[in-house]
Amino acid sequence: MRSFLFVPGNNPSMVQNADVFPADAVIFDLEDSVHVAEKDNARRLLRDYLTSHPSLPQKVAIRINAMDTPYYKADLEALVADEIDYIVLPKATVTTTQKLGSDLFALEQKRELNKHIDIIPIVELAASLVEVCKIAATSRVVAILFGAEDYCAEMEIKRTLAGEALFFPRSQIAVACRANGIIAIDTPFTDVADDEALLKDCHNGALLGMTAKAAIHPRQVGAINEAYSPAQDQIDWAKKVVKAEKEASSKGLGVFSLDGKMIDKPVIERARKTLAKAKQYNLAGQDDE
Amino acid sequence: MNNSLGREIFANSRPFVSANAFLKEKRRLIPEKPTSATVRFYDDLETAFRDLAIKDGMTLSFHHHLRSGDNVLNMVASLIAKYAIKDLHLAPSSIFPEYKLSDLILNHQIRNITTNYLNGPVAKTIAGGQLQGTLLMHTHGGRARAIESGDLAIDVAFLACPAVDRQGNGSGAFGINACGTLGYAESDLKYAKKVVLVTDTLVDELSMWQFDHKYVDMVVKVPSIGDAGGIVSGTTRITRDPIGLKIAQDTAELVRELGVIKNGFSMQTGAGGTSLAVADAIGKIMQTQNITGAFASGGITGYFVEMLGKGLFQKLYDVQCFDLAAVESFRTNPAHIAISASKYGNPFETSPVVDDLDLVILGAAEVDLSFNVNVTTDSFGNIIGGSGGHADTAHGAKLAIITSTLAKARIPLIKSEVRTITTPGSDIDAIVTERGIAINPNRGDLLERLKGTSLKIMRIEELMDLQHRLGGIPKELPKTNAAVGYVEYRDGTIIDTIYRTG
Amino acid sequence: MKIGIAGSLESNDVLVTVRECEKLVIDIHSIVDLLFHDQIEKVVRDTLQELGIENVEVRLQDKGALDYTIRARLITAIQRMEAQP
Numbered sequence: 001m002r003s004f005l006f007v008p009g010n011n012p013s014m015v016q017n018a019d020v021f022p023a024d025a026v027i028f029d030l031e032d033s034v035h036v037a038e039k040d041n042a043r044r045l046l047r048d049y050l051t052s053h054p055s056l057p058q059k060v061a062i063r064i065n066a067m068d069t070p071y072y073k074a075d076l077e078a079l080v081a082d083e084i085d086y087i088v089l090p091k092a093t094v095t096t097t098q099k100l101g102s103d104l105f106a107l108e109q110k111r112e113l114n115k116h117i118d119i120i121p122i123v124e125l126a127a128s129l130v131e132v133c134k135i136a137a138t139s140r141v142v143a144i145l146f147g148a149e150d151y152c153a154e155m156e157i158k159r160t161l162a163g164e165a166l167f168f169p170r171s172q173i174a175v176a177c178r179a180n181g182i183i184a185i186d187t188p189f190t191d192v193a194d195d196e197a198l199l200k201d202c203h204n205g206a207l208l209g210m211t212a213k214a215a216i217h218p219r220q221v222g223a224i225n226e227a228y229s230p231a232q233d234q235i236d237w238a239k240k241v242v243k244a245e246k247e248a249s250s251k252g253l254g255v256f257s258l259d260g261k262m263i264d265k266p267v268i269e270r271a272r273k274t275l276a277k278a279k280q281y282n283l284a285g286q287d288d289e
Numbered sequence: 290m291n292n293s294l295g296r297e298i299f300a301n302s303r304p305f306v307s308a309n310a311f312l313k314e315k316r317r318l319i320p321e322k323p324t325s326a327t328v329r330f331y332d333d334l335e336t337a338f339r340d341l342a343i344k345d346g347m348t349l350s351f352h353h354h355l356r357s358g359d360n361v362l363n364m365v366a367s368l369i370a371k372y373a374i375k376d377l378h379l380a381p382s383s384i385f386p387e388y389k390l391s392d393l394i395l396n397h398q399i400r401n402i403t404t405n406y407l408n409g410p411v412a413k414t415i416a417g418g419q420l421q422g423t424l425l426m427h428t429h430g431g432r433a434r435a436i437e438s439g440d441l442a443i444d445v446a447f448l449a450c451p452a453v454d455r456q457g458n459g460s461g462a463f464g465i466n467a468c469g470t471l472g473y474a475e476s477d478l479k480y481a482k483k484v485v486l487v488t489d490t491l492v493d494e495l496s497m498w499q500f501d502h503k504y505v506d507m508v509v510k511v512p513s514i515g516d517a518g519g520i521v522s523g524t525t526r527i528t529r530d531p532i533g534l535k536i537a538q539d540t541a542e543l544v545r546e547l548g549v550i551k552n553g554f555s556m557q558t559g560a561g562g563t564s565l566a567v568a569d570a571i572g573k574i575m576q577t578q579n580i581t582g583a584f585a586s587g588g589i590t591g592y593f594v595e596m597l598g599k600g601l602f603q604k605l606y607d608v609q610c611f612d613l614a615a616v617e618s619f620r621t622n623p624a625h626i627a628i629s630a631s632k633y634g635n636p637f638e639t640s641p642v643v644d645d646l647d648l649v650i651l652g653a654a655e656v657d658l659s660f661n662v663n664v665t666t667d668s669f670g671n672i673i674g675g676s677g678g679h680a681d682t683a684h685g686a687k688l689a690i691i692t693s694t695l696a697k698a699r700i701p702l703i704k705s706e707v708r709t710i711t712t713p714g715s716d717i718d719a720i721v722t723e724r725g726i727a728i729n730p731n732r733g734d735l736l737e738r739l740k741g742t743s744l745k746i747m748r749i750e751e752l753m754d755l756q757h758r759l760g761g762i763p764k765e766l767p768k769t770n771a772a773v774g775y776v777e778y779r780d781g782t783i784i785d786t787i788y789r790t791g
Numbered sequence: 792m793k794i795g796i797a798g799s800l801e802s803n804d805v806l807v808t809v810r811e812c813e814k815l816v817i818d819i820h821s822i823v824d825l826l827f828h829d830q831i832e833k834v835v836r837d838t839l840q841e842l843g844i845e846n847v848e849v850r851l852q853d854k855g856a857l858d859y860t861i862r863a864r865l866i867t868a869i870q871r872m873e874a875q876p
Contacts, residue, residue: 012860013803016759017532020723041797044867048859054758055724218531222538282743669825698802698855699823760857763826 002228008033010042025059043078061086092121124150143183163204174209192217202227241271311780316637317438328457352474353383358519406675418789424774430634431779436476446481457502464490469610475629528562537566634681643685660714663707795872798864805856812848821853
């Protein structure tokens, strides 16, 4: 999963077309993009959309309102259903993430759902960043979404295009996610008109080990998918390594050289991962294995 | 009587047979108008109008290069009203919402109208059945054909002309209301019985001109021919709508997969936001792959001027400037070349520009299961435009692609039958929507080439079915049985009838 | 008199206004009325029936909303009306 597209939950035009963009998942939003007087309207719209629209996004996430708001409970009540894959939890901490897990369990039991809804906590508080490893290890958590806007506000620091301010939180989250085998979703880039800056921001995240990025406008999705997919030269290289490894192991060799470089186990592992990703996103081309 | 597409047309007209039927015909040419000995200069339109001795029933023509900023047609319309001339046949190349003709139609001073495109109040008046005679709608190339063959015989052509010299030569490139090329008016100039250039800028000498004085009978200086700002039609920006951008991306990808984008290729797009987004996406592919196209054509926008500037195309063939950036480029860049409507799309020209097009991107109000396209009326029967160059380019270009949203505010794109056929489905190769791409089954070669791509190729029936599942099945709206006009195909045959709105 | 309003006049949305009434009144204004009037009315009737409401005044200003949007806005409007003291 590379791209998570935010769609305002109370906008019928955007909701009904949410599935046409190449995002790996769509996050329908009940939080910031929905006015406090319209939470009921948005919940109802999303619920009826999810149960009756003939074409839904590949994966459906709902960003509910934070646990300390009066909307949290009603959001879950309205939207926990078989059509949902993830709940995105704002201002998540270990405690709220665990609590959401048990609330989800209770609703799934009560509604006899056929599925187990996963959680994507948003890490946007300094306190959450401190305990992000524990959040990442919490049951049902399959990804962590970094929220830079709130984080920077709390830290009283300024987000710049070069990304120095986000160096630590991105690294911290990326490592916590990797250690727990889950997806590290980078914070969205807020200037939707600036394609070049978006690319730079994508690379800033990817460089530190983030594996996906949220989009706040459909036009950002293409660039995000590209930035977080293996590049063609990497895919070609990975194919070569895997092929050479097969030949080497048939000759009983553990370590071998390719184009003058020693290839050992970590390198082979990396090549395999690249190929697996490429296949997942239909980028591997004709299989020549 | 029905034509080959099963459309009922009026009894004594030539029915549409096929898009290629013209190949069996010979070009018909009336003699060009005799060149007048002297050009007479006037400093007011009314005196010129009186001297022209315009009679009831005559045919008057105009061009629409000043688009929404045109004053000339409105000034002549006031004189028609003042001198109580009746039963006129008006033949402007297009009619915009600002053109004040409705009163003249309602009191029968204008009986018949021939044009290529119309919207706004005049369109509403005509669709409502208020025109006493008939509306005949041409394509841009078809209008040139009709004029040169004498099918559309013009008594007086009132041609707005931004700059005129002492000899009577006229240009659109100069003057305070410069509008760029004057391509639509060249046939009027050569074949109208009387030609009047109406200008607000008289100069001693012009360095280049499109209207040669030998065809000109009168030059009239008026305070203002219009407002050059009005030629910017408001449709010349890249769309910001995410669905439009998605369609544009997929279209560019389709074109790339089909191997069209290569050195020496040529293209045309409309001036709509989605069309420009396609041009933008294709331009990016050209830049990364270091490709130079031979030419882009059509109504030219600033966007194509930029592409020319970046060296992405060698030439622009321009029949109409859509914005002031295009006007400026036409004036200063020799690679920005003016062409007449005839050279652009007349099927009987030896080598019209449209025939050299590799790719055209077009819009649609409705498309049917036979790929017929309607850009003349909407789903309710209101007249919303017309062919312009739609049918000309769709026929000429090797690849004609329609881009449109599948449903806009629940109004569906795909119908089992379109309300009005503007362009026959045999000339349409692909329809790109946000939810899938339909390829005309008569293009098996394209389908073959697209196998194994990640593009979502669907049969048009599947696409219609999907549209119905998403938005519901619309009620069929019966047509009234009162014809108000006809759509003429570029070869002079009648392709469809326009009916009065309900 | 209790009243409930939900939705908007944006494209693909519908503004639904419901009022207490001693009989059923359905008043539809839609940009796609000629194409979808019957379908819109059916959604309104089905939704009211599902909610067990027989008498109410429903006014729709529709900008091409899909069935589920009409249904959702109508339900919210009624809930808002009923939530009034």
